[in-house]
Amino acid sequence: MVSKNQIKLITSLQQKKYRFTNKLFFAEGVKVIQELLQSNFELEHLYTTQNDFEEVLSAKKTVIDDNDLKKISALSSPNSCLAVFKVPVEKKMIESGLILALDSIRDPGNLGTILRLCDWFGIHQLVCSKETVDIYNPKVVQATMGSIARVNVSYTDLNAFISKTKLPVFGTFMDGVNIYKTSLSQEGIIIMGNEANGISAEIEKLVQNRLTIPRFGEIQKTESLNVATATAIILSEFRRNS
Amino acid sequence: MVSKNQIKLITSLQQKKYRFTNKLFFAEGVKVIQELLQSNFELEHLYTTQNDFEEVLSAKKTVIDDNDLKKISALSSPNSCLAVFKVPVEKKMIESGLILALDSIRDPGNLGTILRLCDWFGIHQLVCSKETVDIYNPKVVQATMGSIARVNVSYTDLNAFISKTKLPVFGTFMDGVNIYKTSLSQEGIIIMGNEANGISAEIEKLVQNRLTIPRFGEIQKTESLNVATATAIILSEFRRNS
Numbered sequence: 184m185v186s187k188n189q190i191k192l193i194t195s196l197q198q199k200k201y202r203f204t205n206k207l208f209f210a211e212g213v214k215v216i217q218e219l220l221q222s223n224f225e226l227e228h229l230y231t232t233q234n235d236f237e238e239v240l241s242a243k244k245t246v247i248d249d250n251d252l253k254k255i256s257a258l259s260s261p262n263s264c265l266a267v268f269k270v271p272v273e274k275k276m277i278e279s280g281l282i283l284a285l286d287s288i289r290d291p292g293n294l295g296t297i298l299r300l301c302d303w304f305g306i307h308q309l310v311c312s313k314e315t316v317d318i319y320n321p322k323v324v325q326a327t328m329g330s331i332a333r334v335n336v337s338y339t340d341l342n343a344f345i346s347k348t349k350l351p352v353f354g355t356f357m358d359g360v361n362i363y364k365t366s367l368s369q370e371g372i373i374i375m376g377n378e379a380n381g382i383s384a385e386i387e388k389l390v391q392n393r394l395t396i397p398r399f400g401e402i403q404k405t406e407s408l409n410v411a412t413a414t415a416i417i418l419s420e421f422r423r424n425s
Numbered sequence: 426m427v428s429k430n431q432i433k434l435i436t437s438l439q440q441k442k443y444r445f446t447n448k449l450f451f452a453e454g455v456k457v458i459q460e461l462l463q464s465n466f467e468l469e470h471l472y473t474t475q476n477d478f479e480e481v482l483s484a485k486k487t488v489i490d491d492n493d494l495k496k497i498s499a500l501s502s503p504n505s506c507l508a509v510f511k512v513p514v515e516k517k518m519i520e521s522g523l524i525l526a527l528d529s530i531r532d533p534g535n536l537g538t539i540l541r542l543c544d545w546f547g548i549h550q551l552v553c554s555k556e557t558v559d560i561y562n563p564k565v566v567q568a569t570m571g572s573i574a575r576v577n578v579s580y581t582d583l584n585a586f587i588s589k590t591k592l593p594v595f596g597t598f599m600d601g602v603n604i605y606k607t608s609l610s611q612e613g614i615i616i617m618g619n620e621a622n623g624i625s626a627e628i629e630k631l632v633q634n635r636l637t638i639p640r641f642g643e644i645q646k647t648e649s650l651n652v653a654t655a656t657a658i659i660l661s662e663f664r665r666n667s
Contacts, residue, residue, distance in 0.1 A: 292534070296651050303650055305641035333642065363665040399547035399664050400575065408545055409538050412657035415650070419658045422641050423605040 185230065185251045193255040193267060199317045206270045208319035212262040218329030224268045230255060231264035257321040270319055276337045277308040280370060281421060282350070286341055286386050287314040287377040288410060294318065295326020296411040297375070302330035304418040309334055310372070312341040345389045348372060352390050354382050355413060359393035367421045375414050381407075427472065427493045435497040435509060441559045448512045450561035454504040460571030466510045472497060473506035499563040512561055518579045519550040522612060523663060524592070528583055528628050529556040529619040530652060536560065537568020538653040539617070544572035546660040551576055552614070554583035583616075587631045590614060594632050596624050597655060601635035609663045617656050623649075 185193075193209060195201035202208050207227055210216050213235070220226060220238070229236055229244045232252055236244060252261045283306050288294050294316050301309050316323060318336045345352055351371040355362075374390065376382035382390070396408065396416050408416070427435075435451060437443035444450050449469055452458050455477070462468060462480070471478055471486045474494055478486060494503045525548050530536050536558050543551050558565060560578045587594055593613040597604075616632065618624035624632070638650065638658050650658070 296654060299651065300654060302642050303640055398545055400544050409541065412538060412542060412654055415654035415657040416661045419661060
């Protein structure tokens with residue numbers, strides 16, 4: 184059984200302000216929940232329709248039916264389990280090596296996919312502008328496939344952060360140098376811009392290294408790559424010769 | 426005004442079987458519709474809430490209100506226009522150069538993003554297994570951002586197609602050779618597999634060149650890349666030295 188108050192609390196966590204005031208977020212599905220449990224995420228409570236998760240103390244686990252799961256899930260086709268976790272205290276930023284910085288990424292799926300790419304390419308620090316979608320948004324948590332447990336994510340004033348860094352700053356533009364023909368350092372901040380508007384004018388001023396992913400189509404009409412696929416290509420280029 | 430019959434027809438086109446029987450599909454939004462109009466797609470009828478698209482004959486255009494648009498749109502927040510186009514006759518397959526082949530891609534967003542990547546990287550032919558999501562699915566059309574007008578897409582028995590090709594066949598696996606350290610040809614078929622299961626066993630037998638995108642994370646737990654981001658990295662590698 185899930186009480187009315189629990190349903191109210193969990194569904195409220197779909198909104199950022201309630202995640203913030205309650206310092207809680209939730210994840211759905213066995214794989215993501217297991218990854219979070221194995222990492223340093225503190226479980227508040229697990230709801231499952233199966234007799235699984237033997238490692239979780241019974242005081243922190245409630246077996247519920249499909250009907251109850253539907254009431255708390257954010258998915259149109261709910262999985263078999265949902266777990267509420269405490270939002271961890273933001274860790275100190277890692278200011279060395281390669282850092283990815285996001286200037287107003289708005290789509291939860293894009294942020295989740297980018298976090299998964301950071302994990303794959305060994306990027307330990309993701310820095311998000313305050314306008315970027317919240318990492319504990321349920322759709323982001325879902326799209327990260329567990330990578331949320333392995334990459335340090337910080338929200339900050341991006342302008343202030345980049346203004347004071349001593350690391351080289353990279354950004355992608357239509358008029359940059361060919362990324363395939365530039366030697367890329369293994370230290371620096373790589374900035375990816377908003378889905379519709381790219382990197383903002385204010386941040387663009389702070390970019391010393393303007394890069395371009397060349398187009399190969401003969402009819403050069405494709406206006407841009409999706410930000411997650413562009414991030415994939417850029418991280419691959421930075422790492423391929425490391 | 427949109428008649429009841431028109432609403433019934435257009436909403437039915439969200440389903441593949443009705444697109445097939447009516448030989449029609451629809452697109453939403455000014456940008457995508459303009460790209461399709463400028464290409465060889467034959468307009469059946471345009472519905473718009475604005476007094477725009479001056480190039481379209483009035484016999485083929487109906488100005489409607491937001492309420493009517495809502496009734497025919499597949500989007501939760503409808504755009505300002507929706508256009509019904511004829512499904513073109515499938516063009517002859519281009520069997521030279523680099524060809525991308527999809528083995529059961531199921532997510533419309535992934536297929537749309539992959540088509541956009543083909544366009545960017547000058548891949549003229551996309552070959553889809555019959556189990557791959559339909560390219561005229563409204564969510565695919567939306568995600569292609571107009572690239573649907575510039576890449577030739579064919580649905581075929583993938584096994585039969587690959588069995589008879591003389592081109593080299595490439596596929597990505599966990600145990601392949603490092604893609605960064607292999608010389609890649611500018612002719613061949615690159616196969617991308619299903620989101621959950623990768624390349625099927627039947628198709629895997631036909632792959633001569635097993636490739637891997639190396640992981641760089643120290644804790645090597647990331648199980649896989651999203652298929653669209655993996656495609657981005659692979660196409661970038663094939664093209665970067667061309």
